Each structure stands twice: as structure tokens, then as C-alpha cells.
Amino acid sequence: MWHFASKITQKLPAETAHNVAVKALSLGLGPKMHVPSLPVRLGNLSLRNPLGLAAGFDKNAEAYHGAHHLGFGFVEVGTITPLPQPGNPRPRVFRLTEDEAVINRYGFNGQGMIAAAKRLAKRDKKNGPIIGVNIGANKLTKDKPQDYYKTAHYLAHLADYVTVNISSPNTPGLRDLQDGEALKITLQATFDGLKEAGTDRPVFVKLAPDLSKTALLQSLEAATAFDISGVILTNTTITRPDDLTSPHRDEAGGLSGRPVAELSQQALASAVAYRGDSYKSLSLISVGGISSARDVYLRLILGADATQLYSALSLQGPDLPAHILTELDKMLALEGGSVHGGNLSGIMASEPDLAKAIKRADSLYQAMLSSTDKAR
Template sequence: MYKSIIRPILFKFDPEKVHHFTFSMLKNFGFLTKLILPKPIESIHLEREVFGLKFKNPVGLAAGFDKNATLYNELADLGFGFVEIGTVTPKSQAGNPKKRLFRLLDDSGIINRMGFNNNGLHAAIQQLKQNKGKIIIGGNIGKNTLTSPENYTQDYLECFEGLHPYVDYFVLNVSCPNVGSHAKLEDVEYLKELITEVQKINKVQKRPKPILLKIAPDLNDHQLDEIITLVAETKIDGVIASNTSTNREGLKTPKETLDAIGNGGLSGQPIKDRSTRVIRYLSEKSGKAFPIIGVGGIHSAEDAWEKLEAGASLVQIYTGFIYEGPQLIKDINQMILTRSK
């Protein structure tokens, strides 16, 4: 129903306006989802224990969809095993100028340059206080666009301390291509400093939370080796592979269309193989030393299974969720059940 009726209508309108419309429908008419959307699969055979947390199933929603933690309770009803909110920054910010979200229909992809638009830390906390305990929640945190380099760490620490009582795990978003002054966040020595400072706060908490690092799909083997060493040295809990890509090679969308769109991070089917390569490399070269959440280009159950076979412990969807609808969650879980027997 989604792909044959709902999606063709939604895709006639501006992507960002459709996003807000969909949010409003799920928030205000969420009870209808139980009537018109596929019933989620529930089974103890889908449960996974990863970095000390018990997930009811291994299919999550990636950050960027529920930026302000306003819809996680309703999203839980769709069958997700976990939802990652954010990216949350200390202060609210409007993000980059519109238009900033573009569908690549020929490629089943999306280009975005949203720029961490969100309502800020305080607003996210107020929303998370309404948590009904139906789902594991990850907190994806970042810096404000106008924050000067010497204060980057303080932004992350502020978000970490503020969200700590309300989320189950954290993600340090250091790989989004749509924020200013990005170079420092790619420096390994700075990442060591950042992770160390976050861990200092985490260790004195009554209940420390798992901390993950989200990395880009465009890293070369040397950079991936540095990530493996970084995880070993800092003892961070895991990695999310991967974020959006700046690489536009091999797209079916005409060059003139891409030039008109301009800069932004590419997600969806075009980055499927890149993210899977990163997952496989990290898993094999590290000897499966740490958990990996696989994300990037998952538009079918087979795509998700490929990520799991490559070494991912859990998977996340976003662009595939936009293109394929809630049925994708059920399809993935059904395949995992079938192939795990």
C-alpha cells in the first residue's frame, strides 16, 4: 500500500515539507498505523544483546529522522528495535538555508545539507521525559555550527551530561559533511581527546552509558586502521558505519542535476556497497573486536542481511525507510528469523 499509493503521492511534494507532514500524521493519528500498516514481528529469536543493552530486534531508525525526540514512542509501534534521536546540539539552530533536501529518484537516494537543524538540548530533554519505555533510545550528539574549534568538546560534553539520564546509548557524530569547520572532527588526535573527556563524565555516572563513534563511508584503509586503533586505545563501545557520503561517482542522476543541487551528504542505495565495505574491513581487521551498527543503503531485507554478514551486530535504516515504507522493518526481521533457524 505504501509503495503503490502513499509514496507516489508524497513524492510529488517537497521532501522537507513531506517530512513534517508525515511527522504530524504519525503524531496525531498514530492509532491508525495499527490499522493500515503491517503488524510488527515480535519474537525472542530476534532479540540481541549488544554493548550491554538488550534490543527486542536488530533493526533501528538512524539519526536525522526524529531530530527533536518528538516521535520515538510512535515509531516504536512501527516495529523498530531502537530509535536514534538527534543530532542534538546544545543550542537550537535553524540549520542551513532551504532548499536543502533532495530526492534522487533514479538512484533511490537522497542528498541533504540540513546542517544539524534541531530545537536544542533543553527541548530534547523535555520530549524525552515523556518516554513510555517502549524502545531503546540512542542520543546522537554534535556541536553547534557557530561554535569555535576550541569549544567543540564543550558542546559534546554539554549534550552528553544533559541527555545522560534519558537515553540508553550515545553516538558522537563527528562525520557529518553538512556542518562548518569539519576538519578538526576528522583528526584522530582530537577524537582521542574528545572521547577521553566524554568518558571521564561517563565513568562517574551511577550507570555509565555505551558510547559509539559514527564514521564516514569514504574513509580509506589507512583511516579505517586508525579507527580500529582508536577504538582499542580509548575502549569506546562501538562504531556506526556509516554516515552520508560526499562521493557522487556512479550516479544515474544527470550531472547537471547534481550540479544544480550543490553540496550535501548522499544517502540511500548509492552508498550501500561503500558502507558494507567499511563494515567488513573494520570487522575483519579488528577480529570482531567491537560491535558495529551497519547503516547505509538498506532498501531490502537482503541489503540488511548483507550488512549483518559483513560483521554488523545491528542495522539502521533511514533513506530506505523513506523509499520502502514500514514494511521494510518487517521484511528485515522476517528474513533474520528465517535465516537464523
């Protein structure tokens, strides 16, 4: 039934399909998938598996329970801004099916922090998901760091972690907050918000894939001057690879899905090198172009503590997280020679060389596919 419903929504305009999916999940109409248990630690948090739903799907914290039932190990809601705002004019999100990609220029359309807080207050802490609350600034705010103060102050106590999103390309000036001094001011405002609310929560910083290696290292230096728990790499890209073939390729906005995978992997590899021995406790969440167990495995062996996806879910439908986790479990079983899946901690950060990691992920994934074929 779900396969059928998702085929129908694929025919709807992208934003309508997104709204239908959020509504269905918020009403509890989504599937309840069984997924293998693949527990990992993300700083102080215990995740049931290392695959999370990235920010942007559940912007107003309406559908996180439904997303949990799809199998995700954690759910990041938002981006949430202090005030409600309409976002950019429609159409503002496009499927690039031929390129396995999406372009969006939503512009933080959302109901604002008061509406989101009301919903988050109702969460089922015992049986529900681990929730990250991704915060941002309103378009018309002149003092942007002040918006991070407000949202951290108002929302952090309802979250398991807070993400400071300074990397969406669709709010003018937002990405400038990644620069050293501006990032320090923004993080100071965020931590002030937490402190004055009397709340202590892990803080993550979400960065763009379009930073040069030098700029990325500068952002990491500025961020690690604070007591952050980790970094999320990466948001969407404003670049357009030459080989895109979809008619929507020149739409303005952030590009996500397969074409951002390489940039995201490189950013992860740089962050792993930066972490080294000096910032051992820094958690890294890898996101961008993940659509298979091979991709999750690759990011984990490179050094990610957890992963997220969004575009592949919108292109492939609600079975995807369970499919990925089942295949990941099989890959681990094959590698570890166990029937019930393997131990994730044994493979994490085991191959920091990107080229070698890609080879290893490709060959284990192929081996898993052929052993599954043989078993049929």
C-alpha cells in the same frame, strides 16, 4: 490507507514530507505493524530485532514511539546539539528517486538539547523502544569537543546508548574530529560529561564512509583507546558516483541510500577485520544503503551486530521495516529449515569475506523469493 498516505507524501517536497511523517508518528497516527521476533544483543542491550532507525529522521526526539510501532528494533534520535539552530537555507534535502538515494545538507537543524530532553524524559521505558541519543556540535561553536561534553552530560541519562557523531558533512570542521588526536579530545570530553553527570552509558562513534582504509583504521585505534562500546559505519558520503542519473546529483551535501552501500560494506569489512580477537566486545552497527532483507542479512553475516536505515524509509514508506523483517525471518527459516524463522546468532559474523557474503546473501534472498512465490 497507509500505502495511499505514503504515496501522497511522496509527491510533496522532501523536507515537507519528512516533517509530515515526523508529525504523524509523534501524534500516534502511524501504523502499528506486527513484526517477527528476531532478538539480538548489542553489547549489554537486548534488541527485539537487528534493524534500527538511523539518526536524522527524529532529530528532536518527537517520533520515537511511532517509529517503534513501525517495527524498528531500536531508534536513534538526533543529531542533538546543545543550542537550537536553524540549519542551512532551504531547499536542503533532495530525493534522487532514479538512484534510490537522498542528498541532504540540513546542517543539524534542531531544537537543541533542552527541548529534546523534555521529550525523552517522557519515554515509556517498559513498552517503548531502545533509544540511542546521537550528539553533535553547534555550527558556531569554536570549541567543538565542549559541545559533546555538554550534550553527553545533559542527555546521556535519558538514553540507552550515546552516539558521538563526528561524521556529518554539513557542519564545517566536524569531520576533522575523526582524526586521531581530535577524536581523542572529543571522546575524552564525552566521557568527562558522562562521568560528571554520574551516568554510565554505552558510547558509540559514528564514522564517515569517505575515510581511506588507513584513516579509518587510525580512527578506530583512537576510538578503542577509550572504553567505547561500538562504532556505527557509516554516515552519508560527499562523493558522487559517476553513474548517478538523477537531476539532483550535483546538489551539495551528504549522499545516502543505495549509492553509499558499497562504501558502507567495505567500511564494515575493515572494521570487522580490525575487531578481530583484540576487540571482541566492540559492537558494530552497519548503516548505509540498506533497503531489503538481503541487505540486512549481508551486513549480519559480514559481522555487524545490528543495522540501521533511513533513506529507504523515506523513499519507500512506513511498511518497509516490517516488510524487511518478515522477509529476513523467511530467509532464516529457509536456511535453518525451520518454519518459524531461524536463529540469528547462528549466522552472525559467519562470512567475513565480502565477495562471498554478497553471493550467499543474493542466493538465499532469491531462494526465499521463489519459495514465497511457490507458496502463493
